[in-house]
Amino acid sequence: MRILQIVTKNTSALDFSLPIYWGLRTQNIKLEATILFCCGNRNDILKGSNFYQSELAKLEVNLMDLASFKPSKSFLTKSLRALSCNPQKNNNYGNTIDKPFTFGYSIQKLIGFKLASRMLNILENLYFGHTNFENFFEVLRPDIVILDNRNHQSFPASNKIFEKIFSSDATKIVTPHAPHYIDPYFAFSHVNPVGKEIYSDCDVWLPFRYSKPHLKHPNLSNQFFYSGYPGLDSDWLRYCKKQIKPKKTRVQCLYIARKFFSKNTKRQGASDFVTMEFSEVLKDLKNIRDAFLQMGVEFELQFKPHPSGRRDLVEQLLEEASLSHFSINLEPVYRNLSAVDVVVSPYSTAVLIPAMTGIPTVVINTDIQKKINSHWDKVCEMYQGLVFFIERESLNPTLGQILQEGKKSFENKDINHLRNYFPDGSISRCITRLLKLRNN
Structure with missing residues (x-):
């Protein structure tokens, strides 16, 4: 099974998918997985978390960001990576904060975080916006592409990436960003990444037992799948507590x-x-x-x-x-x-x-x-x-x-x-669904 996951905003997408990758490995299902963080430096999203990176490394999941498509020794690539803020976990206790002494963090704090963020977005759009992703998809040849239900998030080359995804033969899955939403009828953002209706081409997964998005989107009833929330499965939680x-x-x-x-x-x-x-x-x-x-x-x-x-x-x-x-x-x-x-x-x-x-x-x-x-x-x-x-x-x-x-x-x-709201067994349901989608 070849999976490509697109992460556009924050780590909540990984909170849902990581237990599934763990379940696939635990069940000895052959897996080739790549996560593309849609930013110049994946630590902009990972925020220096050791857990995500170490667990994904154990599971042999490949991590990439937009800079992965540029020459690693290029001055511009190195500069944009360095300018990205990567705050490290503070392990010192007391009445002061242990500051993250990184070049990017120091620069951003000096000129102000909002201004620095705008400037970084402009630079990344200029540098990464013209990247060619053709070879990337040809090499990976994903069977399944996992998308966040908030994939309207704009990032450098977003149109190119999403157009490539939705013109491919890969099965597209829209996964939730949280264990439940604000109302029974929500399932995905109404603003979509390619300027047209895409959800009829996607398998839309629902984390909460009592979700009813089919009442709002009756034309998509066959696309909705109750997955549950894998991060609340007892086997996964026992593993984490160890x-x-x-x-x-x-x-x-x-x-x-x-x-x-x-x-x-x-x-x-x-x-x-x-x-x-x-x-x-x-x-x-x-x-x-x-x-x-x-x-x-x-x-x-x-x-x-x-x-x-x-x-x-x-x-x-x-x-x-x-x-x-x-x-x-x-x-x-x-x-x-x-x-x-x-x-x-x-x-x-x-x-x-x-x-x-x-x-x-x-x-x-x-x-x-x-x-x-x-x-x-x-x-x-x-x-x-x-x-x-x-x-x-x-x-x-x-x-x-x-x-x-x-x-x-x-x-x-x-x-x-x-358990009345999140029955056990979500990981197994997700894996069974993945295998069915891959084989169809």
């Missing part, structure tokens, strides 16, 4: 953040309701800090930024939170399952992963969460049914309860509850 457990001298609290505005920026209307204000996130961190201080428990906060979050804002936030011990955690939640004691989040579909393994997972009923819940009764039931779905003012006693009782008293409750 990762080396670090020695812990403090309680490890993982905060899974949303993207948030800069300090003096206020949300304008409801256009970006899933982005938090700086003050909201700061309040959460201070509440967590105060809760542990009142209990007299030494803890370390691992701050996991949103994949699209800005490093400079995270640094500013953590400095203002006055935490004694903290780190910026750029690894996927899969990597943290053996390393954290409790998880707190204002809203993120990523919380479903630790909750499905029995880690005490606190979901704060923020305005974002309320908005999400209001769109879909099944999603509302799922989150409200979690053991620690709480209001902000209940954070202190909730953390106290978790520390006093330990996870043994309630670890199976969330697992049993979530």
